[in-house]
Amino acid sequence: MKEIRQMSAAGKGALVTVVASLLATPVRAKVDLVTLPARDRVQLTIYNSADLTLVRDQRTLTVRQGQNRLQFSWANTLIDPTSLDLLPRAYADRLDIAALVYPPRTRQLGVWNIVSRHAGPVPVEIAYLASGFSWRAFYMGTLSADERTMRLEGYVRVTNQSGEDYENAEVRLIVGQVHILDEIAALARREHPYGRPPLPRPIGRMEEGIAREVGGRDSDSGLKAAMVQRAMVAAAAPKEIIKEGLSEYFLYTIEGTETIPHGWSKRLPSFTAEGVPVMNLYRHDEERFGPQVIRFLSFKNDKAHRLGETPIPGGMLRVFRLADRQGALSYEGQSDFKYIPVDEDVELNLGAMETVMVEPKEMDFRTDNYLFDQNGDIAGWDETREWKVEVRNARPLRVRMELHRHFGTPHWELVNRGDVGAFEKVDLDTVKYTLEMEPVSKRTISYRVTTRHGRRAEEMGEAAGTVRSER
Amino acid sequence: MKTCYIVAAAIALSLAAPAGARIKLVALPDRGPTTIRLDNPHATLIEEERVLTLQKGVNQVDFSWNGVFLDEDSIRLAVLSPTGKVTLLNVSYPPGEQALVWELAAEDACEVTTRISYLLLGVDRLVTYTAAADKPETRVNLKSHIVLRNFSGEDFERAQVVMDGGVTVAESTAHEETKQLLFFNIPNVPVRKVWTFDAAILPWDPEQLNTNVGIPVRYEIENAEKAGLGRNVLWSGKVRVFQDDGRGGTILLGEDRVDLIPVGEKMKLYIGDSRDIVVTQRKMREQSFNHRRNNAGRVVLYDMDEVISVKMENFKDSPAVLTLIQHIPGQWEMKECNLPYRREEAGRIEFDVELPARGMRELTMHYQRRNVR
Numbered sequence: 001m002k003e004i005r006q007m008s009a010a011g012k013g014a015l016v017t018v019v020a021s022l023l024a025t026p027v028r029a030k031v032d033l034v035t036l037p038a039r040d041r042v043q044l045t046i047y048n049s050a051d052l053t054l055v056r057d058q059r060t061l062t063v064r065q066g067q068n069r070l071q072f073s074w075a076n077t078l079i080d081p082t083s084l085d086l087l088p089r090a091y092a093d094r095l096d097i098a099a100l101v102y103p104p105r106t107r108q109l110g111v112w113n114i115v116s117r118h119a120g121p122v123p124v125e126i127a128y129l130a131s132g133f134s135w136r137a138f139y140m141g142t143l144s145a146d147e148r149t150m151r152l153e154g155y156v157r158v159t160n161q162s163g164e165d166y167e168n169a170e171v172r173l174i175v176g177q178v179h180i181l182d183e184i185a186a187l188a189r190r191e192h193p194y195g196r197p198p199l200p201r202p203i204g205r206m207e208e209g210i211a212r213e214v215g216g217r218d219s220d221s222g223l224k225a226a227m228v229q230r231a232m233v234a235a236a237a238p239k240e241i242i243k244e245g246l247s248e249y250f251l252y253t254i255e256g257t258e259t260i261p262h263g264w265s266k267r268l269p270s271f272t273a274e275g276v277p278v279m280n281l282y283r284h285d286e287e288r289f290g291p292q293v294i295r296f297l298s299f300k301n302d303k304a305h306r307l308g309e310t311p312i313p314g315g316m317l318r319v320f321r322l323a324d325r326q327g328a329l330s331y332e333g334q335s336d337f338k339y340i341p342v343d344e345d346v347e348l349n350l351g352a353m354e355t356v357m358v359e360p361k362e363m364d365f366r367t368d369n370y371l372f373d374q375n376g377d378i379a380g381w382d383e384t385r386e387w388k389v390e391v392r393n394a395r396p397l398r399v400r401m402e403l404h405r406h407f408g409t410p411h412w413e414l415v416n417r418g419d420v421g422a423f424e425k426v427d428l429d430t431v432k433y434t435l436e437m438e439p440v441s442k443r444t445i446s447y448r449v450t451t452r453h454g455r456r457a458e459e460m461g462e463a464a465g466t467v468r469s470e471r
Numbered sequence: 472m473k474t475c476y477i478v479a480a481a482i483a484l485s486l487a488a489p490a491g492a493r494i495k496l497v498a499l500p501d502r503g504p505t506t507i508r509l510d511n512p513h514a515t516l517i518e519e520e521r522v523l524t525l526q527k528g529v530n531q532v533d534f535s536w537n538g539v540f541l542d543e544d545s546i547r548l549a550v551l552s553p554t555g556k557v558t559l560l561n562v563s564y565p566p567g568e569q570a571l572v573w574e575l576a577a578e579d580a581c582e583v584t585t586r587i588s589y590l591l592l593g594v595d596r597l598v599t600y601t602a603a604a605d606k607p608e609t610r611v612n613l614k615s616h617i618v619l620r621n622f623s624g625e626d627f628e629r630a631q632v633v634m635d636g637g638v639t640v641a642e643s644t645a646h647e648e649t650k651q652l653l654f655f656n657i658p659n660v661p662v663r664k665v666w667t668f669d670a671a672i673l674p675w676d677p678e679q680l681n682t683n684v685g686i687p688v689r690y691e692i693e694n695a696e697k698a699g700l701g702r703n704v705l706w707s708g709k710v711r712v713f714q715d716d717g718r719g720g721t722i723l724l725g726e727d728r729v730d731l732i733p734v735g736e737k738m739k740l741y742i743g744d745s746r747d748i749v750v751t752q753r754k755m756r757e758q759s760f761n762h763r764r765n766n767a768g769r770v771v772l773y774d775m776d777e778v779i780s781v782k783m784e785n786f787k788d789s790p791a792v793l794t795l796i797q798h799i800p801g802q803w804e805m806k807e808c809n810l811p812y813r814r815e816e817a818g819r820i821e822f823d824v825e826l827p828a829r830g831m832r833e834l835t836m837h838y839q840r841r842n843v844r
Contacts, residue, residue, distance in 0.1 A: 341786030
C-alpha cells in the first residue's frame with residue numbers, strides 16, 4: 001500500500017521512484033508491471049562551492065534471467081539525467097548493463113536495459129547528481145575578559161530545497177572548490193538529457209512538456225512534524241562530525257543519519273575548542289584600509305591553539321566577549337573568513353577600532369641632489385622626509401600594533417631613529433613596524449626616508465631598498 | 472503517430488508522366504539491415520538496404536522523405552546484387568518535393584538488393600568519460616560512454632550502430648530518444664596529479680585577498696598501451712572525475728571537457744583548485760643600471776636587476792610536486808637561483824618543486840634583464 005500511495009503522490013510531491021519492469025515492453029509503452037523497492041540506504045554528499053549533491057541511493061531489485069528493464073523516474077526534483085549511474089552491489093559479473101535509454105517524449109525518466117544471468121534479488125546503487133541541497137559553516141567565538149583566549153564553536157547548517165524529502169539519510173559535507181562545467185539545475189531542467197544535435201527543428205513535430213519547477217508543492221505537515229520531532233530527539237545528543245581529507249577536499253561525515261524534509265534546514269554542531277589562545281593585532285596600512293586602525297583577531301589552526309585537526313571551512317565568525325563574571329556578553333564584531341588549512345595563521349578582520357589610534361606626521365621635507373640635462377631641465381633629484389608616527393592604545397589591554405609604510409617607489413633609503421620595534425622589509429616598496437603596546441600607552445616611531453627620482457634613481461645601484469638605524 | 476519517414480518507392484514505368492503531376496505507383500520495399508555510422512563526430516552516415524523489384528527495361532525508383540533533414544547531395548545508391556545486370560542511368564529531383572528519382576536499367580525482371588546511403592541530420596553522438604580515482608590518486612578506472620542522440624525524425628529498428636574504433640552494436644533508436652551506450656571500461660589506468668602555479672595568472676599575495684587563491688590541480692592520463700589505452704584516439708567530451716573515499720563510497724572531484732587525445736598524448740583534466748597549497752610571491756628588488764644615453768642625455772637603453780622571492784607552503788598531509796611557472800620577458804640572465812629550473816620558452820621557466828607534507832620551501836631568483844628600451 002505504501003508503494004501505491006507514494007506512486008499516487010508523485011504528481012504533487014517530489015518523489016524519486018525506482019520501477020522494475022520485468023516485461024519486455026517497448027520503451028514507449030511505459031511500464032506494465034510495477035514494483036517499488038524501498039530505499040535500503042541513501043547517502044548525500046553535499047558541496048557548498050556549487051549547487052551540487054552526489055546522491056547514492058541503495059535499493060534491492062528483483063531481476064529475472066534475461067532482459068530486464070529498470071525505469072528510474074523523478075518528478076519535481078532537479079536531477080541531472082546525464083549523471084545517472086547504476087552499480088550492482090552483488091552479482092556484478094552476472095549483470096550486463098547494456099544501455100541507459102531516455103525514451104522519447106518523456107521527461108525526468110531513464111530506463112536501463114539490463115541483461116541478467118541471475119534471477120532473484122540484487123542490491124544496486126543508483127548514483128546521480130542533484131540540485132537543491134546546500135550547506136554553510138558559521139562560527140561563534142567568545143573571548144575571555146582579558147581577550148587572550150577564545151571559545152570557538154563551529155556549526156554547519158544544511159538546507160534541503162531539493163524538492164525531495166530525505167529520510168534517514170547519511171549526510172556528508174564537502175569542503176573545497178569543485179570545478180564543474182554546467183550547473184546541475186540547468187542540466188536537470190533541460191528538455192532532453194544531452195540536448196539535441198544542432199539543426200532546424202523537424203517539421204511537424206511538436207515538442208512536449210514544460211519543465212516543472214521544484215517547489216510550490218503541498219507539504220505533508222503530518223510527515224514533517226514527525227520528522228522534526230525525531231530530529232529534535234536526535235539533537236538531544238549532539239552528533240559527532242567525522243572529518244577526513246580526500247584529494248583537495250575535506251569530507252565531513254555526520255554521525256548516523258539525518259532526516260531533512262524539503263524546505264527545512266538543520267543546524268549541526270561541527271566542533272568546539274575551548275581556550276584558544278588569540279592575539280589581538282591592530283594594523284594600520286593607509287594603502288589598504290585608509291587612515292583607520294583595523295582590529296584583527298589572530299590565531300593559528302594548529303595544535304598549540306587547540307585546533308589543527310582539520311582545515312576550517314570559510315564562514316562568518318561572530319565574536320563576543322565575556323563582559324562580566326555572570327557571563328554576560330558584549331558583541332565585538334564579526335568577520336567573514338576564508339578556508340583555513342591546518343597550520344595556517346588565521347586573521348579575522350573585526351573592522352575599524354577607534355580605541356587604538358595611529359597618527360603619522362611628516363615632520364620635515366626637503367629636496368636635494370638635483371641633476372640637469374643638456375637643456376638645463378631637471379633630470380633627477382632626491383626627496384627626503386622625516387616621519388613621526390604616534391601610536392596610542394587607549395584600551396586597558398596589551399595589544400600588538402602593525403604599521404605598514406609604503407614609499408611608492410623601489411628607489412629608497414631608510415634611516416630608523418630610536419626604538420622602532422620589530423622591523424621588516426615586506427617587498428620592494430613596503431616596510432613593516434611591529435610594536436607591542438602596553439595597556440593605555442603611547443609610543444612614537446621616527447624614521448627618515450630618502451627617495452630618488454629621475455636619473456638619480458637610475459644611479460642608485462645597490463643602495464636601493466637599504467635600511468640602517470640611528471640611535 | 473509517425474510523422475517522419477523515408478520512403479523508397481519502386482515505380483514501374485509504363486507511361487511518361489508529366490512533371491509536376493506525378494502519379495506514383497508505389498510498392499514500398501521494407502527497410503533491410505541498417506547501419507548508423509557515428510565514427511565521424513561531425514556527420515552521421517546512414518546506410519540502409521532495400522530490395523527493389525525491377526522490371527526489364529527502364530525503372531524509376533522514387534526516394535522521398537518528409538519530416539527529416541538529410542543532405543540531398545549525399546544520397547547514394549549502390550546495387551549489391553545481382554551485380555552487372557542493373558545500370559544507374561541518372562538521378563533527377565522532382566520540383567517542389569523532398570525526393571529524388573533514380574532511373575535504373577535492368578537487363579531482366581529481377582529483385583535487386585540495394586544500399587542507400589545518406590547523411591542524416593539530427594542524429595549524432597557525444598562521448599562522455601567517467602574517471603574513478605583510487606584513494607591515493609595513483610590510478611583511475613576510466614569508463615567511456617557513447618551517447619546516441621536521435622532527433623532526426625526517423626525511427627531505426629535494430630540498426631547496427633558503428634562507433635569509433637569500429638565497435639559495432641545492434642540498437643534500436645526512436646526519434647527524440649537519447650541512448651547512452653558503454654564504449655569502454657578500463658581499470659587501473661595510471662594517473663599523475665599535478666599542481667601548477669603560473670605567476671602570470673594567479674595573484675601573488677594571497678594574504679591581501681579575502682578569498683582563497685586556489686592552485687589549479689590536474690590529473691594527467693596518458694593515452695598509451697602501458698596505461699591500458701593507446702589503441703585509438705580518445706574523442707573530445709566531458710569527463711567527470713570521482714574518487715573512492717576508502718569506505719565504499721565516492722565523492723565527485725570535478726569535471727572537465729577534453730579535446731581529442733591522440734595516441735601517445737596526455738589527457739589533462741583540470742579537476743579544481745587546491746587551497747592547501749599557498750604560494751606567496753613578492754618582488755624584492757627592481758633596479759635599473761648600465762644606462763646608455765642618447766646625445767640629449769636621455770636613457771635609451773638600460774639593464775634591470777630584479778629579485779623575486781616565492782614562498783611555497785604545503786598544508787596537506789601528503790607531499791606534493793608543484794609546477795611553478797615564472798615569466799621573464801626579453802633578454803635575461805639568471806644571476807642566482809636556489810632551485811633548479813628548466814627553460815620552456817625564451818621568456819618562461821618552470822620549476823618542479825617538491826613540497827614536503829606540512830612543509831614549506833622558498834625560491835629566491837635573482838636575474839638581470841638586458842638591453843631594456
